Amino acid sequence: MSRLIVQKYGGSSLADAERxxxxxxxxxxxxxxGADLVVVVSAMGDTTDHLTExxxxxxxxxxxxxxxxxxxxxxxxxxxxxxxxxxxxGVEAVSLTGPQAGIRTDGSYGRARIANIDPARMQRxxxxxxxxxxxxxxxxxxxxxxAAEVTTLxxxxxxxxxxxxxxxxxxxACEIYTDVEGIFTADPRVVPDAQLIPTIGYEEMLELAxxxxxxxxxxxxxxxxxxxxxxxxxxxxxxxPGTSIEEVSAVELxxxxxxxxxxxxxxKITIVGVPDHPGIARSIFEPMADQGLNVDxxxxxxxxxxxxxxxFTVDRANxxxxxxxxxxxxKDLGFTEVQTDAAVAKVSIVGEGIHNHPxxxxxxxxxxxxxxxxxxxxxxxxxxxxxxxxxxxIDQAAKAIHRTFRLQEPESADDAVGASGG
Amino acid sequence: MSRLIVQKYGGSSLADAERxxxxxxxxxxxxxxGADLVVVVSAMGDTTDHLTExxxxxxxxxxxxxxxxxxxxxxxxxxxxxxxxxxxxGVEAVSLTGPQAGIRTDGSYGRARIANIDPARMQRxxxxxxxxxxxxxxxxxxxxxxAAEVTTLxxxxxxxxxxxxxxxxxxxACEIYTDVEGIFTADPRVVPDAQLIPTIGYEEMLELAxxxxxxxxxxxxxxxxxxxxxxxxxxxxxxxPGTSIEEVSAVELxxxxxxxxxxxxxxKITIVGVPDHPGIARSIFEPMADQGLNVDxxxxxxxxxxxxxxxFTVDRANxxxxxxxxxxxxKDLGFTEVQTDAAVAKVSIVGEGIHNHPxxxxxxxxxxxxxxxxxxxxxxxxxxxxxxxxxxxIDQAAKAIHRTFRLQEPESADDAVGASGG
Numbered sequence: 001m002s003r004l005i006v007q008k009y010g011g012s013s014l015a016d017a018e019r020x021x022x023x024x025x026x027x028x029x030x031x032x033x034g035a036d037l038v039v040v041v042s043a044m045g046d047t048t049d050h051l052t053e054x055x056x057x058x059x060x061x062x063x064x065x066x067x068x069x070x071x072x073x074x075x076x077x078x079x080x081x082x083x084x085x086x087x088x089x090g091v092e093a094v095s096l097t098g099p100q101a102g103i104r105t106d107g108s109y110g111r112a113r114i115a116n117i118d119p120a121r122m123q124r125x126x127x128x129x130x131x132x133x134x135x136x137x138x139x140x141x142x143x144x145x146x147a148a149e150v151t152t153l154x155x156x157x158x159x160x161x162x163x164x165x166x167x168x169x170x171x172x173a174c175e176i177y178t179d180v181e182g183i184f185t186a187d188p189r190v191v192p193d194a195q196l197i198p199t200i201g202y203e204e205m206l207e208l209a210x211x212x213x214x215x216x217x218x219x220x221x222x223x224x225x226x227x228x229x230x231x232x233x234x235x236x237x238x239x240x241p242g243t244s245i246e247e248v249s250a251v252e253l254x255x256x257x258x259x260x261x262x263x264x265x266x267x268k269i270t271i272v273g274v275p276d277h278p279g280i281a282r283s284i285f286e287p288m289a290d291q292g293l294n295v296d297x298x299x300x301x302x303x304x305x306x307x308x309x310x311x312f313t314v315d316r317a318n319x320x321x322x323x324x325x326x327x328x329x330x331k332d333l334g335f336t337e338v339q340t341d342a343a344v345a346k347v348s349i350v351g352e353g354i355h356n357h358p359x360x361x362x363x364x365x366x367x368x369x370x371x372x373x374x375x376x377x378x379x380x381x382x383x384x385x386x387x388x389x390x391x392x393x394i395d396q397a398a399k400a401i402h403r404t405f406r407l408q409e410p411e412s413a414d415d416a417v418g419a420s421g422g
Numbered sequence: 423m424s425r426l427i428v429q430k431y432g433g434s435s436l437a438d439a440e441r442x443x444x445x446x447x448x449x450x451x452x453x454x455x456g457a458d459l460v461v462v463v464s465a466m467g468d469t470t471d472h473l474t475e476x477x478x479x480x481x482x483x484x485x486x487x488x489x490x491x492x493x494x495x496x497x498x499x500x501x502x503x504x505x506x507x508x509x510x511x512g513v514e515a516v517s518l519t520g521p522q523a524g525i526r527t528d529g530s531y532g533r534a535r536i537a538n539i540d541p542a543r544m545q546r547x548x549x550x551x552x553x554x555x556x557x558x559x560x561x562x563x564x565x566x567x568x569a570a571e572v573t574t575l576x577x578x579x580x581x582x583x584x585x586x587x588x589x590x591x592x593x594x595a596c597e598i599y600t601d602v603e604g605i606f607t608a609d610p611r612v613v614p615d616a617q618l619i620p621t622i623g624y625e626e627m628l629e630l631a632x633x634x635x636x637x638x639x640x641x642x643x644x645x646x647x648x649x650x651x652x653x654x655x656x657x658x659x660x661x662x663p664g665t666s667i668e669e670v671s672a673v674e675l676x677x678x679x680x681x682x683x684x685x686x687x688x689x690k691i692t693i694v695g696v697p698d699h700p701g702i703a704r705s706i707f708e709p710m711a712d713q714g715l716n717v718d719x720x721x722x723x724x725x726x727x728x729x730x731x732x733x734f735t736v737d738r739a740n741x742x743x744x745x746x747x748x749x750x751x752x753k754d755l756g757f758t759e760v761q762t763d764a765a766v767a768k769v770s771i772v773g774e775g776i777h778n779h780p781x782x783x784x785x786x787x788x789x790x791x792x793x794x795x796x797x798x799x800x801x802x803x804x805x806x807x808x809x810x811x812x813x814x815x816i817d818q819a820a821k822a823i824h825r826t827f828r829l830q831e832p833e834s835a836d837d838a839v840g841a842s843g844g
Contacts, residue, residue, distance in 0.1 A: 016479075017479035020480060021480065051499070054439070054499070054503060055502075055503065055506060057438075057439035058439055058442060058443065058503050058506045058507045058510065059506045059507065059509070059510040061510070062506050063505070065516070066502040066505050066506050066509075066516075066517055067502070067506075069498060069501075069502050069517060069519070070498070070499060070502040070503070072498075073495035073498050073499055076491060076492070076494075076495050077473070077476070077492060077495055079491075080477075080488040080489070080491050080492040081476060081477065081480050081492070083485070084477060084480045084481045084485060085480045085481065087481065087485055087488075088480065088483070094487070094488075095491060097491070097567075099567040100568070100570070102567075102568065118568065120568060121568050121569075140567060143567055143568055144565055144566050144567070145519075145521040145522050145562060145565055145566070145567065146522070146524065146540065146542060146543050146565055148522070150519075
């Protein structure tokens with residue numbers, strides 16, 4: 001049996017005919033070395049934005065079912081073009097839509113979950129000697145057109161498609177190609193001496209992604225973790241080996257901060273004078289969840305006089321909707337006031353070693369204090385410490401913290417963890 | 423049971439958000455009057471050209487299967503947008519891809535024929551009270567994604583979809599909406615006093631379409647004829663009743679030229695010194711047919727000295743390919759010379775009455791002679807006379823012939839044929 005490799009190429013890697021030919025060239029090279037390939041593609045460049053704008057010109061409340069059928073065309077287009085480019089380079093190939101590739105989902109339009117994958121057609125095409133190009137980000141609710149609805153998987157859906165296919169097909173490798181060389185200790189646009197991380201654990205990657213690192217989406221990482229799929233994040237435009245996301249030994253990573261993440265799109269909300277009785281938090285956050293308003297960090301101060309203050313963060317894009325909802329709730333629940341700050345940002349450090357080393361928190365707060373940066377909220381997990389600060393200080397904070405934890409220094413042999421280290 | 427109307431809107435009727443809203447408004451009006459509706463849509467404006475260009479930037483020999491999967495997205499996009507526009511106007515609607523609508527075809531990519539239509543899903547959506555929007559121009563080879571390939575029906579495919587659906591669903595009306603008010607006695611851009619024709623027979627319409635009238639494609643007219651579907655051709659932008667294509671009584675139409683058609687995209691080829699023996703025509707035209715090179719008019723002169731001259735016309739776009747093929751054939755078959763003329767055009771008159779009235783040919787030739795226009799080829803059918811002339815004289819010829827047959831005069835009550843006349 002040949003080696004089976006699942007690759008995924010993002011939209012910026014497929015933005016025009018030249019890049020599509022370049023991607024086809026990379027696929028062709030791997031194919032000529034003898035591997036079987038299933039390649040997941042995103043929509044070209046800004047196609048998805050363009051389709052969304054078409055819908056927005058028609059209505060501000062597009063039907064989710066129609067929206068999914070509309071958006072799914074973006075990946076059909078890139079899939080057929082990559083296939084044609086491969087064929088033009090003499091490589092046998094065929095493109096399959098997500099439904100044709102056997103990807104079955106639930107019926108949650110815009111954020112469907114993969115229910116199962118029927119690999120029969122992909123396997124048949126592989127046996128015929130073809131590279132199989134699969135439209136990412138999509139599936140269908142049934143295997144027959146008569147009953148099927150087309151669904152999309154939501155943000156980062158093509159990464160999810162790739163990892164799910166790698167798991168289902170038992171692929172020997174799962175490679176996510178993007179426009180950066182891998183996962184870095186910080187965003188190199190902010191911290192110029194940020195280092196590429198050769199290997200990172202699933203949990204660390206999840207925390208980074210969740211705290212704002214944009215390279216990989218959390219769902220795909222979770223799926224890789226659950227299914228033990230080693231995910232390589234690599235650049236479409238270089239031969240750098242990139243970053244491997246895999247199960248790593250916590251022992252060898254002790255006492256190490258691995259990377260930091262920044263998130264600028266945050267808003268902070270403080271509810272002043274919340275009556276301090278059991279169930280009050282649920283009365284606030286349950287209605288928000290019902291409306292799809294995700295709450296991130298939550299901090300509750302010690303109460304006095306029977307009331308307390310409650311602070312939390314939301315996506316900045318959801319601030320206005322959240323405020324409107326809280327105004328309604330306030331009448332019933334008896335808040336004094338709702339204060340908002342849309343000009344905050346999150347800075348986080350992540351590393352398996354953090355829970356073994358309480359001193360890291362003090363080091364991080366000290367680095368910010370030395371720069372005269374005020375911390376307005378703090379949240380921690382076993383492997384992460386996050387601070388909310390003023391957005392305008394975020395670059396300065398990032399550089400100081402990066403330096404404090406010496407992330408610009410390549411990991412030493414003692415710290416480094418290879419696939420053999422587990 | 424409600425009245426069921428099948429409508430079809432062409433790409434220019436759906437070119438932008440404003441036009442899509444306008445089309446939705448028309449559909450909504452009919453819906454509110456109580457009719458059930460199945461609406462077939464073409465791709466928006468120049469979407470199909472844009473998709474074709476994307477493929478052309480990748481390869482000059484796109485795989486037909488991939489091309490069909492690519493082109494089918496154009497109608498998915500317009501279908502979802504029309505549906506959203508209807509919903510925004512408070513009308514329940516759902517868009518179905520061709521495959522979802524149950525349209526099964528053979529596997530001839532780019533020119534698939536409809537094999538059968540399973541109307542179950544459309545009927546279910548209608549029973550739910552929804553307007554059903556169907557992506558035109560496409561189908562699939564199977565009802566299960568696992569086995570199905572997406573196909574397109576070729577030029578005029580959306581008209582074909584509409585007529586086929588009207589036939590299968592037993593619709594009470596089939597309305598083709600376009601950017602002109604109906605079928606005219608001549609192209610009004612060339613002959614300003616051309617008249618709209620209220621009713622025309624299938625055969626007349628077929629001849630007109632075949633000879634260059636662009637409003638309706640021949641396949642859709644044929645399908646309507648075979649299935650007795652009355653086809654209304656109307657404007658998206660007015661309330662004019664348009665033209666009805668239906669079975670008409672030949673008796674009532676006797677002695678009437680109904681309309682004329684022009685075709686500028688013609689090239690003429692003359693093969694000089696063809697050996698005059700049985701089978702020679704097949705030796706020339708069979709290889710052309712094998713390569714998909716359609717021959718239109720064929721004229722063979724009386725032979726002398728054992729050889730003859732053979733003239734025929736082809737689509738001008740196919741001239742270079744035809745010449746290359748004839749060069750190859752010439753070596754085996756022993757032609758003396760191949761002459762070509764890419765600057766010719768066809769002018770035709772069409773009418774059920776023509777076969778009853780030999781004088782029409784003389785009148786047409788006389789009209790051209792009076793203008794000093796030379797005729798280089800003539801072809802006739804029962805209901806049509808066609809002349810090949812120099813392309814630069816085509817507008818002048820059209821005006822003269824239109825005048826000769828007094829087509830600018832509205833049809834008199836004696837000539838006019840209504841649905842009750844059959």
